[in-house]
Amino acid sequence: MKLRWLVLLAASSVLANAQVCGKECLRGLLDGYLFRMSRHDASKLNLTPTAKFTENGEAKPIGEGFWKTAGPSTYKLYVLDPQGGAAAVHAVVKEAGQPVSFLLRIKIAGRTISEVETIVARKGQAPFFAPEKLPVPPVALLQLLPLADRMMRKDLTAVTDAFYSGKYADEVNRFANGEQLGADFLKGAAMTKRRVPVVDVEHGLVLSIGTVSRAGAGPALLGEIFKVKSGKIEEVQGVMVNAPR
Numbered sequence: 001m002k003l004r005w006l007v008l009l010a011a012s013s014v015l016a017n018a019q020v021c022g023k024e025c026l027r028g029l030l031d032g033y034l035f036r037m038s039r040h041d042a043s044k045l046n047l048t049p050t051a052k053f054t055e056n057g058e059a060k061p062i063g064e065g066f067w068k069t070a071g072p073s074t075y076k077l078y079v080l081d082p083q084g085g086a087a088a089v090h091a092v093v094k095e096a097g098q099p100v101s102f103l104l105r106i107k108i109a110g111r112t113i114s115e116v117e118t119i120v121a122r123k124g125q126a127p128f129f130a131p132e133k134l135p136v137p138p139v140a141l142l143q144l145l146p147l148a149d150r151m152m153r154k155d156l157t158a159v160t161d162a163f164y165s166g167k168y169a170d171e172v173n174r175f176a177n178g179e180q181l182g183a184d185f186l187k188g189a190a191m192t193k194r195r196v197p198v199v200d201v202e203h204g205l206v207l208s209i210g211t212v213s214r215a216g217a218g219p220a221l222l223g224e225i226f227k228v229k230s231g232k233i234e235e236v237q238g239v240m241v242n243a244p245r
Contacts, residue, residue: 021111023080026087029106029113030078034091037070048114055118056241057221066102066120069095073102075134077141077237079198079205079225083153085109086198088207090225090237092131092178098123099131101177103223103239105197105207117197117209119223121177121241127217128179128240140234141227145204149230156206157196159228163236164191164208174236176222189214191222204228211243219243 021029029046036045042063053062071094079088088105100122107115123129151159163172174181194210206226213219224238 019110020082021085021108022082025111026080026082026106026108027078029108029111030087030089030104033104033106033113033116034073034076034089034093037067038072038093040067040070042067046112048109048112051114051116053116053118056120056244058244062116066093066095066100066118070100070102071095071097074099075131075136077137077225079200079203079207081198081200083201084197084199088198088223088225090223090239092134095122101126101129101131101239101241105209105223107197119209119221119239119241121239125242126177126220126240127242128176128181130179131177133178137237138235141205141225141237142203144202145229150201150204151228151231153199153201155231156199156201156204156226156228159231159233160196160206160208160226163226163233164194172233172236174238176224176238176240185214212240 033045036042053060055065073091073093075092077090081087085108091102093100093102100120103119105117106113190213192211194208196206196208198207204227206228207223209223211219212222220240221243222238222240224236226236227234
């Protein structure tokens, strides 16, 4: 009887592990999405029946919008979060030969995509735009952190909260759509509807998404990936697009 119980326990453990989507699985889902999008064919995406899709904050049927015109991707910066069942990639995608700054976030159920959020920024649709300056992700953002430099999820989130409240160092390198921002970018700005949907503890990467409003400018959707090491922000790479009015 005891042996049978142990066999059943082992089998259930194997089944549970088979359902977990680890980092390679998450990366595969993101790459598969980008590939299918470049072929303008969403029919083979691994989606739940009730999967939700938004582009620049607007709900759409998946396969519409940027899916109609997107080409191949070049630059790719991944944030992979098996614990949270989520992942994201900041990419530069060609559209009619021109670079587009693109952010893709997915939520999964098991190994199936249940939610897709995208931010698409073209030239003329954002106050900052230089995706041609993004040939490859910075090495520092790709490096695994030593165990001594890693932080808990809640602490990583707290660091980004402090950043948006103005408690950040002037020397932080911050980029939007490939263009470097000044340290005073957030002065007088209001950040609303902000959330942190993806956290990669091993790499110290945190994705924050929200709406930023600055004096003299309309609201903009802003998705930013933070590199945090030992409690300090080393770099921020993001995608920004003027919000629909």
